[in-house]
Each structure stands twice: as structure tokens, then as C-alpha cells.
Amino acid sequence: MSRLMSIPAATGTGEFTVVPARHPWRWVAGSVVVLLAALLLASAVSNPRFGWDKVGLYFRDVTIVNGIGITLFLTVVCMGAGVGLGVLLAVMQLSANPVVKASAGVYVTIFRGTPVLVQLLFWFNLSALYPEITFGVPGVSLDANQLITPLAAAILGLGLNEAAYMSEIVRAGIQSIDQGQSEAAGALGLSRIQTLRRVVLPQAMRVIIPPTGNEFIGMLKMTSLVSVLAVPELLYSAQIIYSKNLQVIPLLLVASIWYIIITTVFTVGQGYLERRFARGTSRTVPPTAIERLRKYFRVHAPLATGKGNAS
Numbered sequence: 115m116s117r118l119m120s121i122p123a124a125t126g127t128g129e130f131t132v133v134p135a136r137h138p139w140r141w142v143a144g145s146v147v148v149l150l151a152a153l154l155l156a157s158a159v160s161n162p163r164f165g166w167d168k169v170g171l172y173f174r175d176v177t178i179v180n181g182i183g184i185t186l187f188l189t190v191v192c193m194g195a196g197v198g199l200g201v202l203l204a205v206m207q208l209s210a211n212p213v214v215k216a217s218a219g220v221y222v223t224i225f226r227g228t229p230v231l232v233q234l235l236f237w238f239n240l241s242a243l244y245p246e247i248t249f250g251v252p253g254v255s256l257d258a259n260q261l262i263t264p265l266a267a268a269i270l271g272l273g274l275n276e277a278a279y280m281s282e283i284v285r286a287g288i289q290s291i292d293q294g295q296s297e298a299a300g301a302l303g304l305s306r307i308q309t310l311r312r313v314v315l316p317q318a319m320r321v322i323i324p325p326t327g328n329e330f331i332g333m334l335k336m337t338s339l340v341s342v343l344a345v346p347e348l349l350y351s352a353q354i355i356y357s358k359n360l361q362v363i364p365l366l367l368v369a370s371i372w373y374i375i376i377t378t379v380f381t382v383g384q385g386y387l388e389r390r391f392a393r394g395t396s397r398t399v400p401p402t403a404i405e406r407l408r409k410y411f412r413v414h415a416p417l418a419t420g421k422g423n424a425s
Contacts (some may be wrong), residue, residue, distance in 0.1 A: 168364035170353060173371070181351030182372060188268060188337045188347060191360050193330050195273035200280025205286055205310065218281070225278035231339055234271035237262065240345050268340040276333060283325045289319035320391045327384035338373075348372060 172178060179370035223235070241258035248254050262270075291314050299309040305421055341350035349369050357366040 154265045165364035177351045181348040185337050185347040189334045193333050196276025196280045199277035203281035204284035222278045224299050237270045238267040264343040264345045287322035313420050368388035
């Protein structure tokens, strides 16, 4: 049974103030969580083995900063390749041509069914299968050892893998749009490509954007896997430093803190992007981080009433 909220008598201005019902057990649960968090924080601060002085020393190290740049570069490039190829694969999966549809399904099955680390190692060792890459063009002969560098292998592995997941996201977004939209566009004389580009995809973006944002953040963290290829991204940069000074825990904390900072920034940006594409599709848009924070600490919720003169 829901509790009734007390509403004080009307004031002279004609406004009311709604006082939410009290929930003491929420405060108890919150207090327990805060207590546990405080204990963990005190333990981390008081334990000298964390090496917080070393964390502050290496937090803005040149090697770490360069690693952040490569991490962001890999994230943007691989995600861009994944989105572009993913849209193409999604359209192929929705094609009426059985050969095109089956080929896209095989691609998605292979790249979703094998681990990303295995794919990275496969591309890195591609020269063992094809020492010379010709692309089937007479007179073209490229040395695979020079063409497939560690960075190129990282882009191929992460980008092609991401395309398989993005194709499923885009396909779900396209199928969420009512079939009548496409039929109406066809009746107006639009081709299938024009219908997809001008009618279907703009409406599907509100469904595509949230999981794409999650994939982007996941890609940011997945770039740490390319450390096995000796690509000097954020994690490998930290490994280079602690392999020399043996400060393993402080350098891993430095990398972790930077990952948290970057993902938080992108998460906030994702929230604003979702608000933009949610306009016109629902009565209320998703709240921003600041609005959620204000709502959490709000004690009195104003009741929207019109002002009127006393009769």
C-alpha cells in the first residue's frame, strides 16, 4: 500500500509544497553502503603498498599521455570502421538476396563466435599465411610483414570485430521502425536507398544510439588487449614503466584512473546525445547527470499549480 503524502495548507500565494513520504529503510541501506565505502577508502589510503605518491608522480608522465593518445586514436578509428561496415552488414542481412544475406550472416557468426584476442593474434600473424598480399591484381605484390604492422593488426582486429556487433545493433534499429514508413516512402517514389537514408535510419537512431554509446565505451577498454601486440596504448605504456621500476600496482592504478576519467566523459556525452535523438519521440527526454543529481538531493518537490486570486 502506498503511503499518503502530506500536503500543507495553501499559502497566500496560491502555491503548494509536496513533502515526499519518509522512507527510513532507504536511509539505513544508504548509511550501510556509505560506511562500507568509507572503510574501503580508508583502507586504500592508509595502505602504503598502493603507492599513491607514485601514482601522483606518473599520472601525467609523457609515456602515459602518449599512450592515452594512441588509445583514443584506436577507439575512434576502430569504432568508425565498425559503424560503417556494421551498417553495410545490417543492410545485407535485411536484403532479399539470399546469397548476400547468407554472406553477412556468416561474417557475423565468425567474428562474434571467436574471441577478440584470437582475432588480434591472427591478423598480427597474417604473414604466416600470405607472405605477399596481391589483392588479386596482377603486378601488385606487398610484403605482409611490412603492411601488417602491430597498429594495423590492432585496427583490423578491433574494427572488423566491432562491425559484427554493430550490424546487429543497426539491424535491430531498422527493424524497430514500422513497415508502413517504408511503404509510404515507396509510394512517394523514393528508392530503397533513399528510404533507408532519409526515412528509416533517422528514426532508428533513437534505438541505435544508446547501445552504440555502450559499444564505444567498451571499445575504449577493449583497446587494452592490443598490449599483447606491443602497441604502446595506455596499458602497455604503464607496463613499459613498471617493467623498469617494478612499481606494478601504482602504474596499474594510473591506467585505471585514466580509463575511468575517459569513460566518464564519454558517458556524459552519450547522455546528451541520447537526449537529442529522444526529442519528439517521447513526452520526457532522459535526464542529464546534473538533473539526476539535483533530483536525488531534492527534499521538496514543487507542485505545479496555477496562481489564482482568492474568490
